[in-house]
Amino acid sequence: MEWKLLSSEYLHKEPWLTLRRDRCALADGRVVDPYYVLEYPDWANGMAVTEDNKVILVRQYRHAIGKVLLEIPGGVIDTTDASPEIAMKRELLEETGYAFSEIYNLGAVAPNPSTSTNLTHMFLALGGKKVQEQQLDDNEEIEVILADVAEVEQMLKDHQFLQSLHVSCLFYGLQKYRELKAAVLPK
Known part of the structure; x- marks a missing residue:
């Protein structure tokens, strides 16, 4: 079932948008030409819980769909990040100002494996403590919101999270x- 890559050509290559056109041979010999692929770096996101059991949510504007969304913290894994976990810790600190005592890897999902190359690494972060103010990028404006776990569960049921990768992380988290x-409950 796997395809064989015959050739590949970059049509556009910038940090936030890399597009290539592939020419591929299917197992039965048919050729698919062109097949367009978007290359993105991997991402990390996390369900972050403070030491007093509040889930940290973020609200921010998402220009591509023209809406302010309720989300969980996360972002791009930079080339300088030693691992997805390190990237998650960095993103949590930058976006929320919280540091966490425990981080659990929840696995990875593919945002759109038919056209995109990247994975989103999901985490559960526990024991969050506010240690600094947010350190946002120039184009970021992020409002931090604290919610009870039961509230977040109800928000999921009420479809208040539009970002599918965040819904996946919240489910696993x-x-x-x-x-x-x-x-830890007594038996």
Whole structure:
């Protein structure tokens, strides 16, 4: 079922948009030409919970769809980040001002594997403590919101999160959060 890459040509190459045109051979010999691929760096996002069990949400404007969205913290994994976990810690600190005592890897999902090359690495961060003010990029304006776990669950049920990668992370994060809480409850 795998395709064989016959040739590849970059049509546009900038830090935030890299587009290439591939020529591919299918297993049965047919040729697909052109097949367009968007190259993006990997991303990290996280369900972040403070030491008093509040989930940190962020609200920010998303220009491509022209809406202010309720989301979870996250962003691009920079080439200087040693790992996705390091990138997540950096993004949490920059966007929220919180540092975390525990970080759990929840796996990765592919945002759009038919046309995009990247993965989104998901995390659950616990024990968050406010240690600094936000350190936002020039084009970022992010409002930090704290919510109870039950409120976040209800927000999910009410479809208040539009960003599908964040919905996925919250789904896995809530599962792991419940698992960890159940492990410390008296038997």
